[in-house]
Amino acid sequence: MRKYASFDEPARARNLVLQGVRAVDPERNLDQVLDLHIRDGMLSIGPREIPADADVLDLRGHVVTPGWFDLHVHLREPGGEVAETILSGCQAAMNGGFTGVACMPNTEPPLDDAGRVRWVMEKAASLPVDVQVVAAATRARAGKQLVEMSELVDLGVRAFSDDGKPITDTAVLRHALEYANMLGARIFEHADDPDLSVGGAMNEGEWSTRLGLPGMPPLGETLDVLRCILTARYTEAAVHICHVSTKESVEWIRWAKQQGIRVTAEVCPHHLLLTDERCREFDTDFKMNPPLRGEEDRQACLQGLADGTLDTYCTDHAPHAWEAKAQEFDVAPFGVVGLETALGLAFTHLVGHHLDLNAMIARVVYAPRRILSQPLPAIATGEPANLTIIDPEGSWTVRPEEFRSKSRNTPFKGWELTGRARGIVNRGFAVIKEA
């Protein structure tokens, strides 16, 4: 139906039926083909009579899960509107099948006080996508003084991060963990050792040697992961490791969980599907931080996602204007977009290969929301409709020029995928693309 296909003016989910879908909600032991009725944004599950005045969407063959949540996204507003805005980033999220995102604070100015955080929240308030703000951990992300966390927690913030860089001063890290933990919030750490990685443009290894590019040793990430784990243990606080990329990081996180240490972790599609050899043409669409690593690291990340060591699958969606990326490889900024390809990549290369659908749902629906202490969506009568609609057989080619995001920097350009996001329903809206 055309009216539900609008991204710019999302239609209200007043009275519609998603007919013939396979509804999958593992936490409710639900995996059944049925009709989903949505009235004023509230769900009820068939079999029921379909009201005559309802919009009926024939979605037979489609899979519906509770809404997917991307725990690591850069919306670039304020300050980076050339690359993305809150609006365009949310449209990209919807296009990719996400009903919620956590946005990072490395904007200009950074989101380190209540005024700025509130500004972002208000801008996102009317959108179908639930935007959770991750505030900066330290003022100006300078790594020295803690932000006013309790005021921010009162606003709804549940995570703090200096993402883009680590909190290098361990005393500051320790205090941040303790203080956030007191408020029931978490520190998200971009794990790295800046002295080891300084000047680096890609993973240090055979390929940085072949390409003459300065390298970022995997040791840098691993050292900081271990530092965070041990500091979290000492303070009995919870810590979350962003975008894990190395084999040793996965091993230490697995060990930490076995010890009962409160660590969670995320992994991105590019670290699961690509290696540093891809940099051989000096294409900056393969430059991100942490960088693509070697094959052993990639396999370890896949294993980590499969066995749950890596709790969540998210994108680190990092838009950049075309001209910013059209520079020499060592000069170009780090980052690739990911919101609009993550689901397709998951269905083509992960689900059914490394983990089953239920496990995938756990990684993208429940884990990220638990980490942010958010209410969990459910497919059940009486629940608010928060749904991701998937065409599991839909084949498509990744064409960056068709992205809803303002940016085009993807390493997956041209990939042929099977499985695409057909639409979302959330916060009283329904955005469902035409077939």
Next chain:
Amino acid sequence: MDYKVKAVLVDSAGFARTITRLAHEIIERNRGTERLAFVGMQTRGVYLAQRLARKVEEIEGTGLPVGVLDTTMYRDDFRTALKQPQVRVTEIPFDLYNMNVVLVDDVLYTGRSVRAALDALMDLGRPKRIQLAVLVDRGHRELPIKPDFVGRNVPTSINEEVRVRMTEIDSEDAVLLVEVQQP
């Protein structure tokens, strides 16, 4: 490119006779061998120049210097040809100054290679005089170049070619008229 032999214009015996006759003509026209030198154009022009020099030595008793000239760098079809031609050896082991040079090539056609050879020789030194000796003149000149010594005149049409075979690199001595089949 494949070719089909239409006629054998000169056979092995005829080849030797032509070389002998050319050698005599060169000696006669130049009134002896004083300051005479041969410069052969890569590739078969070089072998011809060497044979002519040997024949002149047989006749007159004096050895003559022989130089080897590659004209690839002077061609006028650089950047419009299908493939970059290989650059071959150029070696003129004597001073060209004031010499009477006999430039030798196997087949004369449009005259463009000889034009290139003349430019190359001028950059290499200042000969007193340059004469042109060719085994075959097949006509269709595009530049005002005229040979001084000709082995055989062979009128040809556009889709015909003259191929010279020499035992130094081919299996026989012969001059063949061939039809060129475009690939």
Next chain:
Amino acid sequence: MSLLSHKHLLGLVDYSESDITTILDTAERMKEILERPVPKVPTLRGVTVVNLFMEPSTRTRVSFELAEKRLSADTLNFAVSGSSLSKGETLLDTALNLEAMKIDVVVMRHKSPGSPHFLARHLDSIIINAGDGCHEHPTQALLDMMTLRQKFGTLKGLRICLVGDISHSRVALSNIIGLRIMGAQVMVCGPATLIPREIERLGVSVTHRLDEAIQRCDALNVLRIQMERQDAGLFPSLREYHQYFGLTRRRLEKAPAPLTILHPGPMNRGVEITSDVADSEHSVILQQVTNGVAVRMAVLYLLAGATTPPTEMKV
């Protein structure tokens, strides 16, 4: 299409043994031209070459310029200071401006690895890499190989050792790649802090002892050590570097047979190499320079070839 199956020379990494042999053979022919009374041929008349040198360099630029002029090409020099690059123009805009001017060949030196590849994506021109950061310097490796081939007759099975700051040397990387393609055995020797990670995967052996290298190779290619590396803490002092990695006559005397010595220049006399070695009868450093012009002529000739559809070749 040229005799080489490539449009550009961005690096030796995709070149074959036959490509490199063709270049070296053609360079020998070019060397003869350089020895003529009029050392000039009209072959690249009408071809416009821009020398885009975004890193200071006199010798390589002059070598290229000489090669271009010997082939009668029209040459233009865009150097760092005084050009738009120093006014903060991006590489992309520089590329687009060159494209609008319809330049045939761009010879480029830049501090960022991959910048000639970047240019090749945005320009129709033929791109020749004259050094991209710490990545490749293909014409240097080609002239080194030409020099070695002249001395030894062949590169197959030849044992070469590169000595010095391997991790920051584009000369080293291109030599490693080129020599391996041609069947030579390559060793690298330098302080552990200046040997890049996993370099063995490129098919070279590694030693940190120069005396050991001297026992096991036929030729040494001595690389320049830069002051900036000491400042970055990669080795303690030039004095110590010279002590342990400097090539001296006394060290060389211990070799089982006389070694051929190469150096890409410019030399730090008294640091990585002493004058009595650099000026000795086994040093081919000056031949390298002569060969450099010939090799660059060969590369220009072979790449700047036919670009329009073939017409009948008339002789």
